[in-house]
Ligand SMILES: Cc1cc2nc3c(=O)[nH]c(=O)nc-3n(C[C@H](O)[C@H](O)[C@H](O)COP(=O)(O)O)c2cc1C
């Protein structure tokens with residue numbers, strides 16, 4: 014392996030490594046615009062120029078491959094002047110829209126100017142005019158005056174999505190990044206363009222003018238849009254509650270995980286956060302008292318009602334006439350607690366998670382999976398019980414329609430995407446005690462004897478297993494919406510009432526219990542899962558960042 | 560006076576196969592086909608034939624860089640883009656002696672074991688394109704090109720590709736992109752074309768003139784050819800001379816002929832007996848020389864020694880009446896217009912320099928402009944993907960440095976030191992209109 018020296022520090026790296034990568038390993042950050050680890054090398058911005066001993070000219074670190082004995086310097090006067098020069102060139106035609114630019118605060122022009130620029134401007138000439146505020150697709154806005162022509166976006170649509178919607182047209186300083194004539198940038202990953210653009214040329218229309226980025230808090234999470242489980246950050250706006258239309262979650266951003274989603278996430282996942290604070294969230298318990306209609310209630314009354322109604326119903330019709338649907342929208346911990354309460358505690362054997370597939374599920378060669386449940390793998394492990402007749406949601410619904418189910422718990426989302434409202438209404442008509450524990454209002458909560466609001470993945474810690482069996486953690490990014498409560502608390506409360514064994518209320522502890530009891534999770538803990546998750550089926554605990 | 564590449568120019572119908580053949584065409588090919596390919600490469604190395612497109616890289620050495628063990632096909636790409644301002648030599652060969660070029664191409668392809676060659680010709684060159692296409696057809700009909708070249712077990716096809724009007728497509732990797740049907744953006748190097756060129760296969764790119772001398776290397780032998788020139792610069796070359804001389808044109812002279820001799824003895828001296836002010840020795844990108852510097856021998860190494868370049872040997876002569884700031888405006892606008900825009904320093908720097916000079920010409924110069932021009936040029940120099948950035952920076956640095964008082968005068972007073980009899984700015988305007 015070649016050994017080289019960068020700024021007097023020596024490192025050995027595999028052949029084929031570039032200087033910019035080797036420097037990064039030493040913790041030396043070389044500024045860059047066109048270089049993006051997920052894309053091919055363009056070598057065009059020239060921001061990464063460094064001095065390489067014996068080379069007469071400065072070399073671009075992103076396209077200089079290490080050789081044994083190479084000596085690189087990144088802080089010499091020559092390098093400093095070159096960096097200032099590149100910034101000066103980039104800013105020569107730059108509009109400096111910072112006060113009204115969404116990118117401000119996370120803009121590489123701003124950052125590198127502060128770090129490596131700070132020259133006195135000598136520019137007296139007029140700046141060029143180009144297209145501004147040009148919607149080029151459902152999610153992306155282009156301001157080509159702000160574009161520094163790094164071609165990251167072009168390479169993204171050429172190499173990653175292979176949809177080729179963008180190009181750089183014209184020559185010289187009239188060069189302009191534009192969509193190909195007559196083409197809309199509407200590929201399934203178009204939101205990533207706002208991420209790859211180092212400046213404010215491509216911005217997310219959804220996030221446009223919502224909130225300044227420096228007010229955002231970032232929480233590491235995992236997308237719940239499909240079985241891929243893309244690693245994400247939830248950016249929440251807790252400090253400027255009057256911004257972002259009063260909502261807490263401002264946007265989702267992909268978080269690098271080389272084993273799962275690399276640098277990307279799909280648009281469906283990216284904009285899925287809207288349902289978290291949507292108007293149809295169930296924000297309060299609902300209770301239907303005998304002889305009366307459904308009424309808004311409070312937790313104490315609602316739990317007492319469940320206690321009373323379920324006890325009464327099971328006592329009357331027997332545990333064989335009771336069933337539980339716990340969907341793969343739930344976390345491993347929630348599924349574990351549900352299993353403990355219903356299967357082991359109440360001895361309800363009809364407990365199902367398998368549904369008919371989501372007709373809107375799409376699969377492609379990049380990320381998206383047809384299974385739009387985030388945790389089918391975990392549900393199969395935890396709920397999928399071979400010793401029962403292995404009920405599915407369909408068989409339970411059929412049994413209910415045939416009048417064989419009198420008590421039913423419906424826990425977790427995703428059913429409405431798979432079964433029509435009419436169908437559910439029809440199938441559940443004969444269920445006498447229906448307990449719906451849901452995040453959103455639907456026919457389920459409407460028909461429920463008692464409906465309880467539960468938290469979504471943004472309001473709670475938890476873990477899920479993606480389609481490959483990788484166990485990944487996500488973290489609470491915001492307080493529970495309305496009066497919704499974590500399912501672990503609700504199930505523990507019910508268990509207490511029925512004097513059954515409770516699962517830990519803390520997700521971390523609950524996971525620890527799971528790890529002790531379910532072989533697949535053996536030896537794992539929140540700590541070992543880390544930021545990037547672990548895939549026990551591969552028996553390799555790989556950190557996401559390596 | 561010995562003539563090689565221009566030997567047949569002037570003969571009636573020199574472009575036809577019959578006339579060309581009667582005057583030696585393809586006799587060298589016969590000789591070459593009897594040689595081993597490696598022996599030809601050796602001989603060309605010995606001949607000190609340099610690349611005459613601009614960079615002056617020794618032709619034989621370039622050929623020897625082709626990987627020996629690659630299973631991929633090899634290509635020869637002939638650079639006939641001839642975009643360097645002041646340079647008009649390649650088109651004369653293509654118009655008047657296309658068979659000489661074809662002969663050079665066939666010998667080269669045989670030497671490098673290539674079975675396909677492309678001639679990339681500047682888009683505006685209607686007649687050269689027509690003549691080359693006709694000559695290729697003639698050669699095919701005569702069995703000189705095709706499945707069996709001259710009846711031998713060697714196949715070769717030559718394809719003419721018309722450029723689309725960008726100076727940058729003369730840069731070899733940009734040319735290859737353009738040839739592949741892509742946007743003419745220069746590639747990052749390495750890999751060089753010899754390793755990964757056309758369609759990522761091993762490719763030799765040579766200038767029209769370079770290849771036109773190959774038959775003469777075969778004819779006279781490498782050493783004899785080398786002896787015609789000077790040290791490390793073999794043979795003759797075609798000097799295009801334009802500007803304020805009495806007899807502008809193309810002169811085929813030995814490598815290393817002193818510039819003074821070319822200007823005064825061959826080109827008839829300065830028009831109207833005026834004083835020489837400055838000379839661009841090798842095409843607009845080459846640093847300018849003052850009247851005191853013209854005793855330099857015109858070869859790659861001698862010019863490099865005095866800080867300029869032989870380039871494509873396009874000599875442009877300025878007399879005492881030419882306003883250099885205005886002439887520099889024409890050049891900087893040209894480079895700003897022709898920058899492909901791929902890399903930051905050239906894209907922004909060329910345009911910025913042109914704007915500063917325009918402002919000076921408009922009478923809005925500021926103290927510090929001259930220094931700033933040099934600084935901006937220096938920030939472009941050496942920091943770009945391809946040499947176009949350098950080509951734009953070097954004139955600015957050398958002109959402003961060597962003729963600083965004239966520039967300062969414009970900056971201070973906003974009007975020329977002397978009246979310029981040629982309305983140089985109008986050429987600039989024309990360029991700009993073309994740009995819109
Ligand atoms: C901006 C630029 C323009 C160029 N234009 C031409 C050209 O028009 N014709 C040419 O033969 N070489 C041109 N070159 C040089 C080529 O890149 C290349 O060096 C040459 O074709 C190699 O052939 P040679 O070795 O026979 O000279 C240009 C180079 C640059 C950087």
Ligand code: SF4
Pocket residue numbers: 159160161162163164165166167190209210211212214215
């Ligand atoms: S829009 Fe952004 S990503 Fe695309 S070329 Fe411009 S600066 Fe780069």
Ligand code: SF4
Pocket residue numbers: 236237238239240241242243274278279280281282283380381382
């Ligand atoms: S591919 Fe799946 S996990 Fe990834 S962002 Fe899209 S919906 Fe979310």
Ligand code: SF4
Pocket residue numbers: 727744745897898899900901902903905906943944945946947948949
């Ligand atoms: S130096 Fe100029 S012409 Fe060459 S790649 Fe860069 S922008 Fe294009």
Ligand code: FES
Pocket residue numbers: 044045046047048055056057058059060061062073074075076
């Ligand atoms: S990051 Fe290296 S040239 Fe752009």
